[in-house]
Amino acid sequence: MSSLFVLDCAYIYQPETNTHRCPAGEQLIWRYTTVENGLTLSRYWSSNCGACALKAICTPSKQRRITRWEHEAVIDAMQRRLDEMPDAMRVRRSIVEHVFGTIKHWMGRDDFLTRRRPKVATEMSLHVLAYNLKRAVAVLGTSALTAAIRG
Numbered sequence: 001m002s003s004l005f006v007l008d009c010a011y012i013y014q015p016e017t018n019t020h021r022c023p024a025g026e027q028l029i030w031r032y033t034t035v036e037n038g039l040t041l042s043r044y045w046s047s048n049c050g051a052c053a054l055k056a057i058c059t060p061s062k063q064r065r066i067t068r069w070e071h072e073a074v075i076d077a078m079q080r081r082l083d084e085m086p087d088a089m090r091v092r093r094s095i096v097e098h099v100f101g102t103i104k105h106w107m108g109r110d111d112f113l114t115r116r117r118p119k120v121a122t123e124m125s126l127h128v129l130a131y132n133l134k135r136a137v138a139v140l141g142t143s144a145l146t147a148a149i150r151g
Contacts, residue, residue, distance in 0.1 A: 040070040
């Protein structure tokens with residue numbers, strides 16, 4: 001692991017001030033926002049990098065510039081949830097894979113009958129609807145489900 005990677009992890013975003021804090025304690029302030037490849041990105045940097053003791057291991061450039069995607073908070077929240085529950089994917093797999101395995105078994109084959117994404121999405125939606133109805137009948141019973149549908 002390079003020291004540059006360690007420093008990348010040490011740049012902490014501070015949403016209340018819309019700045020990043022570097023390992024040396026400096027604030028990298030928002031400079032501008034741009035759109036690249038359809039992504040809205042904000043750029044941050046500090047003007048004090050030239051006098052910083054960590055500059056040699058931080059960046060060869062005049063300043064260390066940080067780029068932040070407008071929806072990066074969603075990724076940060078997801079990462080926090082994964083850090084709190086590292087076996088989340090294992091749990092998801094045990095819950096969801098059974099459903100997809102059952103639907104695949106009902107289909108009787110590995111392939112969809114239709115072609116192209118919109119048609120395959122419709123076919124899959126019908127399979128999921130059938131699965132959900134069958135589960136509702138199994139859990140609630142036919143009389144309770146019929147009463148719930150009639151409202």
